[in-house]
Amino acid sequence: MTIWICTGCGLEHPDSVVPPEHCVFDRGAVTDEERGDLGPHGSWTTHEELAGRPYEIRHRDHGRGVHSLRREPVLGIGQWSFLVQTPRGNLLWDPPVFVDDQVAGLVRALGGVAVIASSHPHMFAAQVSWSHAFGRVPVLVNALDEEWVARPDPVLELWTGHAEPLPGVELVHVGGHMRGSAVARTADGTLLVGDTIAGSLDPGWVSFQRNVPRRVPLSAAAVRRIVERLEPYEYDRLYTLGGNTVDRDAKQIVRASATRHIRWVSGEFDHLI
Numbered sequence: 223m224t225i226w227i228c229t230g231c232g233l234e235h236p237d238s239v240v241p242p243e244h245c246v247f248d249r250g251a252v253t254d255e256e257r258g259d260l261g262p263h264g265s266w267t268t269h270e271e272l273a274g275r276p277y278e279i280r281h282r283d284h285g286r287g288v289h290s291l292r293r294e295p296v297l298g299i300g301q302w303s304f305l306v307q308t309p310r311g312n313l314l315w316d317p318p319v320f321v322d323d324q325v326a327g328l329v330r331a332l333g334g335v336a337v338i339a340s341s342h343p344h345m346f347a348a349q350v351s352w353s354h355a356f357g358r359v360p361v362l363v364n365a366l367d368e369e370w371v372a373r374p375d376p377v378l379e380l381w382t383g384h385a386e387p388l389p390g391v392e393l394v395h396v397g398g399h400m401r402g403s404a405v406a407r408t409a410d411g412t413l414l415v416g417d418t419i420a421g422s423l424d425p426g427w428v429s430f431q432r433n434v435p436r437r438v439p440l441s442a443a444a445v446r447r448i449v450e451r452l453e454p455y456e457y458d459r460l461y462t463l464g465g466n467t468v469d470r471d472a473k474q475i476v477r478a479s480a481t482r483h484i485r486w487v488s489g490e491f492d493h494l495i
C-alpha cells in the first residue's frame with residue numbers, strides 16, 4: 223500500500239494501491255474562496271518519490287525555542303513548518319508535506335515531536351506520517367474542520383475553542399481564513415499564525431484574508447472576532463506559514479492592522495476613492 227500526497231496542496235491521503243480519485247480539496251461543491259489555496263489538486267506523489275528527488279531543508283533558529291523548516295524546491299503550498307521546544311516535548315506546527323530520514327533526523331536532533339497541530343486544513347500535510355514517525359503522538363484537529371481530514375487515523379484528536387497540548391503552549395481558535403483557523407502561542411509569547419493572520423510587504427503590518435493566494439479579504443466582523451479572541455493573550459513575535467516575521471510589538475501591530483482593515487472594508491473611507 224502507498225500513501226499518496228496531492229501535489230496541489232501537499233495533503234497526504236489514505237494508503238491504497240492506486241491513487242485516490244480526488245483530493246479532499248477537489249470537491250465540486252466547494253467554492254474557490256472556501257479552498258483558499260493554489261492547486262490544482264488531484265495529481266499525486268509519494269514519500270518515497272519525494273525522498274528520491276534532490277532537495278534542501280532550510281532551517282531557521284528564531285531563538286526562544288522556536289525553529290522553522292522548509293523544503294526547497296517547495297511542494298504544494300510551500301509552508302514554513304515550526305517546531306516549538308519545551309521541557310515537556312515539542313509541538314510540530316503546520317507540519318511538512320513529507321517525511322524521510324533526513325528531515326526526521328533534523329527534527330529528532332531538535333528534540334523530536336510530542337504533539338502535532340496546524341493552523342488550518344491546508345496545513346494538515348503529512349501530519350499522520352509525522353505522528354507515526356515519532357511514536358504515534360497526538361495530532362490535534364479543530365473540530366470545525368474535521369470534514370477536511372484527508373487521512374483519518376486513531377492519532378487524531380478533535381479540539382475546540384482553546385487547548386493546551388503542552389504546558390504553556392496554547393492553541394486558540396479564532397476562525398476567519400477557514401472555520402477552524404487557529405493560532406499557537408508559546409509560553410513566552412511567540413504567536414504562530416499559519417495564515418490565520420497573513421503577512422504583508424511591510425514587515426510592520428499584517429493582513430486578514432479569506433483566500434490568501436487570491437487576496438480575498440475577510441469581513442470587518444471576522445477580523446473583529448479574530449482580534450477579540452486574541453486580546454486576552456500576550457505576544458510580542460508573530461510568524462506566518464509564508465515566512466513573514468514580526469519580531470517585536472506583534473500584538474500592537476495586529477491591533478493596528480485590524481483597525482485599518484475594518485475601517486476600509488466597512489466603507490469608512492469610500493469618499494476618498
Ligand SMILES: [Zn+2]
Pocket residue numbers: 228229230231232233245246247248262263264
Ligand atoms: Zn490537494
